[in-house]
Amino acid sequence: SARNNFWQQNSVEKGLIDLYQSKITVKPRVENDIAKAIERLTNEVKPLKVRHEINPYRQNNLVVPLADMHFGILKLADIKSKLVELLDIINHGYKTIVIEVIGDTLHSDKINSTETVAGTVLEDVEMPNAIDEAMQFMETIVSASLFNANNVMIKSVGGNHDYDMSYMFMIWVKERFKQAKVDVNNNYRTAYLLDHVLISIQHGDVNKKIPGQILATEHRNMWGVATTAEIHTGHLHFDKTVDENGVVMRQFSTPKPSDNWEVKNGFVGANKLMYALVYDDERLKVEHFI
Numbered sequence: 001s002a003r004n005n006f007w008q009q010n011s012v013e014k015g016l017i018d019l020y021q022s023k024i025t026v027k028p029r030v031e032n033d034i035a036k037a038i039e040r041l042t043n044e045v046k047p048l049k050v051r052h053e054i055n056p057y058r059q060n061n062l063v064v065p066l067a068d069m070h071f072g073i074l075k076l077a078d079i080k081s082k083l084v085e086l087l088d089i090i091n092h093g094y095k096t097i098v099i100e101v102i103g104d105t106l107h108s109d110k111i112n113s114t115e116t117v118a119g120t121v122l123e124d125v126e127m128p129n130a131i132d133e134a135m136q137f138m139e140t141i142v143s144a145s146l147f148n149a150n151n152v153m154i155k156s157v158g159g160n161h162d163y164d165m166s167y168m169f170m171i172w173v174k175e176r177f178k179q180a181k182v183d184v185n186n187n188y189r190t191a192y193l194l195d196h197v198l199i200s201i202q203h204g205d206v207n208k209k210i211p212g213q214i215l216a217t218e219h220r221n222m223w224g225v226a227t228t229a230e231i232h233t234g235h236l237h238f239d240k241t242v243d244e245n246g247v248v249m250r251q252f253s254t255p256k257p258s259d260n261w262e263v264k265n266g267f268v269g270a271n272k273l274m275y276a277l278v279y280d281d282e283r284l285k286v287e288h289f290i
């Protein structure tokens with residue numbers, strides 16, 4: 001803490017003189033403050049109850065893909081206006097809202113150092129605060145979704161920055177939002193049917209060669225029922241949509257600001273967007289760029 005004072009005083013020799021005083025108090029920086037991290041993680045982890053009702057007039061489905069949020073680099077303040085826009089879209093009301101957590105929600109897989117899953121050391125971010133903000137963000141959009149949809153599903157896969165951390169984070173999500181169907185898993189991809197749309201989510205760092213064929217092979221039953229099939233990924237931080245023999249690959253960008261590594265390498269041009277996708281029974285009808 002710091003405190004400053006300014007005052008004037010009469011002196012016999014110089015007359016009125018200015019006096020200035022600063023008091024600075026410091027205490028040692030605490031490294032490896034596990035107790036503080038545990039307190040943050042367990043703070044008010046009790047189920048949340050949101051007013052939830054079934055409305056048969058809600059026809060369409062909404063998918064909110066969250067790819068590469070990188071909380072730690074990303075601060076909630078960076079996406080305030082995007083969050084308002086997303087909530088406006090959620091407020092229209094849907095049959096089902098799906099929140100897809102596609103990996104790298106958190107920048108680091110460690111709490112007191114900043115590293116990827118493979119151990120690549122990154123520029124330091126404040127992870128307890130990052131987890132706090134990720135929780136606030138999830139709480140905001142899941143609460144709004146529960147209020148505005150007949151069903152809420154939350155699907156997840158870990159990323160190359162947060163695979164282990166993400167697993168634990170999703171356990172918090174599952175415990176916190178008992179009214180939603182939360183898919184916590186330690187797989188590298190997961191798939192689900194949204195009426196007659198088959199959607200697979202995978203972070204995008206693995207299974208890059210023939211993902212459409214792998215989807216058909218691993219989920220024969222859902223593949224047979226589906227009218228359209230899509231794979232949702234992130235990882236590369238830029239927007240790209242490709243129709244690969246009928247399987248639409250949607251790679252989403254990230255709303256986070258460029259970090260030092262990206263600036264150094266010149267990876268600064270991508271749109272910094274969030275997305276909300278509206279589906280009818282059989283296909284994508286509207287894509288919101290937020």
Ligand SMILES: [Mn+2]
Nearest residue numbers: 104159160235
């Ligand atoms: Mn990644």
